[in-house]
Amino acid sequence: xxxxxxxxxxEKRLSRKRIEHALAHRSCGGCTECCTALGVTELGKPQWQxxxxxxxxxxxxxxxxxxxxxxxxCTWRAGFAYTKERPDEVGIVVDVGVPNADxxxxxxxxxxxxxxxxAERSAGLRQQLAAxxxxxxxxxxxxxxxxxxxxxxIAKVQTxxxxxxx
Numbered sequence: 001x002x003x004x005x006x007x008x009x010x011e012k013r014l015s016r017k018r019i020e021h022a023l024a025h026r027s028c029g030g031c032t033e034c035c036t037a038l039g040v041t042e043l044g045k046p047q048w049q050x051x052x053x054x055x056x057x058x059x060x061x062x063x064x065x066x067x068x069x070x071x072x073x074c075t076w077r078a079g080f081a082y083t084k085e086r087p088d089e090v091g092i093v094v095d096v097g098v099p100n101a102d103x104x105x106x107x108x109x110x111x112x113x114x115x116x117x118x119a120e121r122s123a124g125l126r127q128q129l130a131a132x133x134x135x136x137x138x139x140x141x142x143x144x145x146x147x148x149x150x151x152x153x154i155a156k157v158q159t160x161x162x163x164x165x166x
Contacts, residue, residue, distance in 0.1 A: 026077045028058050033087040034072060035059065037112040042066035047112075048141045075109075091115025092122055097137065107133060113140040123148075 032054035039047040043066060053060045059069075075094045076087055087093045092115075097108030109129070113119045119138055126136040126148040135149035135157070147154050 021079070026079070028074070028077065029086070030057055031086045031088040032058060033091075033093045033114045034074060037093045037114050038068075038072060040066055040068050042068060087114070090121070091118035092138075097135070108135040108137065111136055111138040113138060113144075119144060119146060 032051070035051040035054040036049065037047060039045060039049075040051065043051065043053075045051055051059075053065075059065060073096070074087070075096060080096070091113060093112040095110045095112070097110045111122065111126070113122075119140055122138070126138065126146075129136055130149045133150055133153075135147070135153055138144070138146040138148070147157060149157075
């Protein structure tokens with residue numbers, strides 16, 4: 001077995017342990033930002049609509065929540081968020097996007113702005129991530145979309161979006 005393969009296995013194991021540690025030490029608490037920003041098919045709840053099960057203390061049906069809620073992985077809880085504040089404190093829910101090697105996207109974060117001013121407050125951080133080659137797509141409730149990232153990748157993403165429009 002190659003040294004590179006062993007190194008990747010060790011890195012993967014360490015990453016998994018880091019995530020498990022973060023999840024064990026970071027609870028949602030009263031944060032329900034994802035309950036508003038994300039759609040829940042099983043409940044017929046569209047995105048940007050408050051979930052009827054969200055309470056000031058968190059999710060009222062957390063133990064029996066739908067599969068789409070269970071499958072959602074909060075980057076803050078997993079320790080991958082780029083801020084120490086919970087999503088309800090900064091007004092942004094961050095998801096890991098699906099990379100698309102065809103357009104040069106290898107690292108992508110989807111930011112959902114849930115509070116007024118969150119797009120502006122996060123601009124500097126999104127620019128820092130762009131400098132590291134990470135594409136950030138910010139989506140706001142009012143339809144605002146801001147793409148931040150390496151210029152060549154942004155151009156390819158925008159070209160793909162233009163081609164895919166009817």
